[in-house]
Amino acid sequence: xxxxxxxxxYDFIRxxxxxxxxxxxxxxxxxxxxxxxxxxxxxxxxxxAKAELIELIPGRHRGIQLPGQEQAQDENAAVLPLLGRxxxxxxxxxxxxxxxLNLSDFFMGPGRFVLKVQGESMIEAGILPDDMVVIExxxxxxxxxxxxxxxxxxxxTLKRFRNNQDGTVTLIPENSDMRPMTFxxxxxxxxxxxxxxxxxxx
Amino acid sequence: xxxxxxxxxYDFIRxxxxxxxxxxxxxxxxxxxxxxxxxxxxxxxxxxAKAELIELIPGRHRGIQLPGQEQAQDENAAVLPLLGRxxxxxxxxxxxxxxxLNLSDFFMGPGRFVLKVQGESMIEAGILPDDMVVIExxxxxxxxxxxxxxxxxxxxTLKRFRNNQDGTVTLIPENSDMRPMTFxxxxxxxxxxxxxxxxxxx
DNA sequence: AAGCATAGAGAACTTTTTGAGAACTTTCAA
DNA sequence: TTGAAAGTTCTCAAAAAGTTCTCTATGCTT
Numbered sequence: 001x002x003x004x005x006x007x008x009x010y011d012f013i014r015x016x017x018x019x020x021x022x023x024x025x026x027x028x029x030x031x032x033x034x035x036x037x038x039x040x041x042x043x044x045x046x047x048x049a050k051a052e053l054i055e056l057i058p059g060r061h062r063g064i065q066l067p068g069q070e071q072a073q074d075e076n077a078a079v080l081p082l083l084g085r086x087x088x089x090x091x092x093x094x095x096x097x098x099x100x101l102n103l104s105d106f107f108m109g110p111g112r113f114v115l116k117v118q119g120e121s122m123i124e125a126g127i128l129p130d131d132m133v134v135i136e137x138x139x140x141x142x143x144x145x146x147x148x149x150x151x152x153x154x155x156x157t158l159k160r161f162r163n164n165q166d167g168t169v170t171l172i173p174e175n176s177d178m179r180p181m182t183f184x185x186x187x188x189x190x191x192x193x194x195x196x197x198x199x200x201x202x
Numbered sequence: 203x204x205x206x207x208x209x210x211x212y213d214f215i216r217x218x219x220x221x222x223x224x225x226x227x228x229x230x231x232x233x234x235x236x237x238x239x240x241x242x243x244x245x246x247x248x249x250x251a252k253a254e255l256i257e258l259i260p261g262r263h264r265g266i267q268l269p270g271q272e273q274a275q276d277e278n279a280a281v282l283p284l285l286g287r288x289x290x291x292x293x294x295x296x297x298x299x300x301x302x303l304n305l306s307d308f309f310m311g312p313g314r315f316v317l318k319v320q321g322e323s324m325i326e327a328g329i330l331p332d333d334m335v336v337i338e339x340x341x342x343x344x345x346x347x348x349x350x351x352x353x354x355x356x357x358x359t360l361k362r363f364r365n366n367q368d369g370t371v372t373l374i375p376e377n378s379d380m381r382p383m384t385f386x387x388x389x390x391x392x393x394x395x396x397x398x399x400x401x402x403x404x
Numbered sequence: 405a406a407g408c409a410t411a412g413a414g415a416a417c418t419t420t421t422t423g424a425g426a427a428c429t430t431t432c433a434a
Numbered sequence: 435t436t437g438a439a440a441g442t443t444c445t446c447a448a449a450a451a452g453t454t455c456t457c458t459a460t461g462c463t464t
Contacts, residue, residue: 132303201399205420260442406463432437
């Protein structure tokens with residue numbers, strides 16, 4: 001847990017980098033926080049680095065970075081820093097460990113493609129309009145999987161899949177305003193199963 | 203990471219090549235930057251070459267080039283085929299056009315990191331437990347944005363943000379079972395804003 | 405009162421960054 | 435071919451910035 005001034009220092013650094021695209025000098029932090037001694041700031045910066053909230057290149061002028069920055073300007077290895085777990089319900093723990101999330105591992109695979117979602121039929125499964133869904137091409141699905149299905153060779157839809165074992169299958173929307181639909185199995189062609197989903201807030 | 207004068211040198215070179223379609227002399231760079239010693243410029247140029255920001259032919263007069271286009275497209279760009287739109291509500295159109303979705307464009311950016319969601323407080327915004335959220339580090343947010351906020355320097359939570367303009371801010375969970383919480387502004391530190399979300403079904 | 409954590413000042417020191425310039429080698433065009 | 439022009443390699447130095455100290459002060463807890 002950070003003290004008040006450590007938090008101030010952290011906020012200043014992020015603000016500065018957001019504005020200037022480079023790390024601040026210790027003396028810039030000092031004057032920004034109304035501190036006269038860069039030795040004091042150095043102490044705070046070291047604490048932040050130890051908490052892995054920032055990364056720093058020792059000795060280097062302006063050698064303060066935000067985690068993950070170096071990858072961003074490095075190559076386009078699609079890797080993001082994985083900082084920890086965030087409580088979306090009861091607050092649990094603050095930002096902590098250090099790891100990496102490789103986007104390729106997360107999304108890529110043979111026979112996969114992306115579709116953009118229209119409509120709200122899967123909204124209760126957390127799939128919203130304009131989300132992108134990653135589909136792995138295959139022609140069979142297990143019960144409960146979310147699939148892209150073509151009905152009567154005409155309409156591709158994203159639904160939860162159930163095989164009724166009696167020659168019919170049911171496509172279930174995750175939206176209480178909509179009804180599941182049951183078809184004879186031969187009318188329904190599976191195009192693929194949902195393996196991932198992504199959304200951009202821009 | 204470049205120092206100030208290294209950056210100046212790089213800017214000058216790119217400017218020069220853009221204008222003259224050939225590399226500058228060391229002495230042209232020197233006079234352009236107000237440096238009297240070409241030895242100094244040589245040192246900067248070597249640094250830029252080591253960082254692969256420029257390419258140079260040793261010894262050659264005007265032997266400074268910008269990196270060729272060959273590195274522009276690279277081998278493991280995380281790209282998935284984008285096949286089209288899928289109807290999650292009423293079935294609309296079948297798989298159609300051909301395009302690409304670049305994962306880097308979708309997710310990457312300076313100062314971004316990933317957190318794993320715990321709890322169900324944002325479930326009605328389509329953010330489920332175990333989803334990964336991409337956060338862009340910043341310390342301010344606009345009303346309505348979803349933010350990672352630290353309350354009393356203890357608890358990092360994902361909530362929708364509202365500034366009440368009276369010295370208080372409200373953090374709003376997207377879950378009708380939970381109540382919005384209002385705090386004095388100084389108790390709440392924004393860690394970043396939500397820019398993307400992803401989920402894997404494995 | 406003693407001990408501890410936080411906060412700040414400032415001095416002394418080290419390292420990085422920047423610059424000058426001399427001496428040398430290579431390139432290139434007359 | 436050859437000499438001026440340009441690139442390369444040094445050394446020296448100073449300014450700027452980071453690092454490491456010690457000292458002081460103020461609360462808070464025990």
